[in-house]
Amino acid sequence: MTTASFASPTGVEPRAVRVFGEPEAGGHVVTGDHWVDVPLDHATADGPRIAVYAREVRRADKAAADLPYLLFLQGGPGGRSPLPGVDGPGWLSWALERYRVLLLDQRGTGRSTPQDRRTLARLTPREQADRLAHFRADAIVADAEVLRRRLLGDTPWTTLGQSYGGFCTWTYLSFAPEGLAGCYVTGGIPPVGVPAEDVYRATHRAVDRRVAALDAAHPRVRAVLADVAAHLVRHGEYLPTGERLTARRLQEVGSVLGAAGGIDLLAHLADDAWAMPGRLSDTFLAGVAGIVSYARNPLYALVHEAIYAETGDETRWAAQRVRDELGIGVEGVPGEDGVARLPLTGEMVYPHTVTRDPALAPLAEAAHLLAETTWDRPLYDPARLARSTVPVAACLYTQDMYVDPDLSRATAGATGGVRVVEDTVHHHDGLRRAGDDVLGLLDVALGAVRTTTAAAATAPPSAVAG
Structure with a gap:
């Protein structure tokens, strides 16, 4: 496999193209490494910088296919993206039928510049806290936008946000919706505005x-x-x-x-x-x-x-x-x-x-x-969310122990372009356990939202008002 067939729309080729999994055992995929150098604080471009890593994954028999990109936003916070191969997550097979998948190691996790007791040991507690304050969803979204522009230029991509990845999705909708063609969310509609x-x-x-x-x-x-x-x-x-x-x-x-x-x-x-x-x-x-x-x-x-x-x-x-x-x-x-x-x-x-x-x-x-920190940066923009036209299909687990369903319903109802699919069977790990079923339902819902959004955009003002 040559990296030439792996080039992104902007011509960027990944490093270290490798094959994981075995054809007979499943999970046979081709991967490549992407790195971006980003500011620790996106508001201070001339300050310290860190590395952010994303693994591009394609199905081996579709490695040269011209498929759109799907960015996976992992749960957490602080969790690395899953690893592909024979033991990769079941949902990945569904996604690779339709997308080139980017498994983002959110800043501070996995192969991105780690933040732990060893890497932070040289700093004072005050310096450690100030540094860790830059590892929330607003910074993760800003990192993702650096990666998107490097690989796709002005072309938006689709995202899949699991759990905390859904929180990041709502931050994305708030501050960089131009980067989104559509979003899947599983167990991760955040409690916007809730203490x-x-x-x-x-x-x-x-x-x-x-x-x-x-x-x-x-x-x-x-x-x-x-x-x-x-x-x-x-x-x-x-x-x-x-x-x-x-x-x-x-x-x-x-x-x-x-x-x-x-x-x-x-x-x-x-x-x-x-x-x-x-x-x-x-x-x-x-x-x-x-x-x-x-x-x-x-x-x-x-x-x-x-x-x-x-x-x-x-x-x-x-x-x-x-x-x-x-x-x-x-x-x-x-x-x-x-x-x-x-x-x-x-x-x-x-x-x-x-x-x-x-x-x-x-x-x-x-x-x-x-x-004890008084936070001075917002994670969401409720007014912009209310006007959002980015299609979002979100799976809400009615039995969820980690993300409260009632709080999620309130956020979804206050956000434009969202269709909620309520799942009464699975728990918070439904994506991992039944990815094909969950994503199949969300894909239908996302298509319906796109149809509705397109119809509203082309309808005469009187028709929309009526």
């Missing part, structure tokens, strides 16, 4: 619903976890990361309940709890670490609350304040059957999270400074 506290109140209600489902399916799981939490008060148990496990950190395993397999995962985790009386098993400790450690995605924890902060907002550890408001403790709570069960938390990051996790502890002071 972080209200977001966490809503997601706590969703956690309660999933915990009730866990108890109905496996009544002993939280009872086992309550016994483990009591044990941790008296005995030192350590995760493979070196962190001493506490009851508060144990409660964070509830974050997996937002995925379709989360209930079963916690059931299996509880089955493996004890190696012998009075001693937790290595299997259990490794399983907990796999859920609660942020070694692979430190930005997720560091900027998690900041993704909800609009101009003038201070998050001030909103999740912790809502937790205190709801009276969520660290001891088992007796149920109607008299059995004590451990309360679980969801997709929330707390002060103890960053001080306990070895991947975050060196940046804990910076995290506290971010929580």
